[in-house]
Amino acid sequence: MAVYTVHEPAPRKGASSVNPEDAVFVRDGFYFWAFVLGPVWLLWRRLWLVLVLYLLVWAGIEAGMWYGRIGTLAQVLVGLALALLLGLEASTLWRWTLDRRGWTQTGVVVGEDQEAAERRYFAGRGQLSPDAAATKPAGYTSYGPKSSSEVIGLFPEPGGKA
Numbered sequence: 001m002a003v004y005t006v007h008e009p010a011p012r013k014g015a016s017s018v019n020p021e022d023a024v025f026v027r028d029g030f031y032f033w034a035f036v037l038g039p040v041w042l043l044w045r046r047l048w049l050v051l052v053l054y055l056l057v058w059a060g061i062e063a064g065m066w067y068g069r070i071g072t073l074a075q076v077l078v079g080l081a082l083a084l085l086l087g088l089e090a091s092t093l094w095r096w097t098l099d100r101r102g103w104t105q106t107g108v109v110v111g112e113d114q115e116a117a118e119r120r121y122f123a124g125r126g127q128l129s130p131d132a133a134a135t136k137p138a139g140y141t142s143y144g145p146k147s148s149s150e151v152i153g154l155f156p157e158p159g160g161k162a
Helices: 032-036 038-044 048-067 072-100 114-123 130-135
Strands: 002-008 024-027 104-111 141-143
Touching: 002 072, 002 114, 024 072, 024 114, 032 038, 032 072, 038 048, 038 072, 048 072, 104 114
Parallel strands: 104 141
Antiparallel strands: 002 024, 002 104
16 A cells, blocks of 8 residues: 655635645655656656756766766766665655645545545545544644554553553
8 A cells, every 4th residue: 555645736816725636646655767767757747946956966976976087887876876866755855846836735645556545535535533633733634544443553452461
C-alpha cells in the first residue's frame, strides 16, 4: 500500500472553495522516472526552481570533477548517486514546490494505487469525529486503516500482561 499526501490550491479570487478535481496526490516513495530521466521528470512536473538547482549542482559537480581530473568511472558513479538522490527525494521536492506555490496539504491517504487513494479520500472527506478533529491541525484530515486499539506496533495492551 502506498501513502499519498493530498494538496489543494488556494481558492481562486471570488470563489469560496476549491474545486476537488484540482487536488494533487503525491505518492511517498521512490520515483523511478525521476531517477532515470531526472530533468525531463522535473520539466513534466513543472518544478522549475528544482530543475535549475539540480542543473547548477550537477554542473558544479561536473566542473569540480573535470578540474580535479577525476576518472570516468568515478564521474559515472557520482552521476548515478545524484540521479538516485533525485529519485529518492522527488516526492519531497514536489511537495516543497507545491508549498511554495501556496498549496495546502489537506490530508494523508493510504491506498493500493492513486485511484484507490482518491476514492478513499473523497469518500471520507469531512467525516472526522469531533474529538479526532480536535487533535489535528485545522483543515487537515488523515484517511487510512482504523486501529481497534490505541497501542502502536508490537507493544502490549495497557494494563495487560507482557
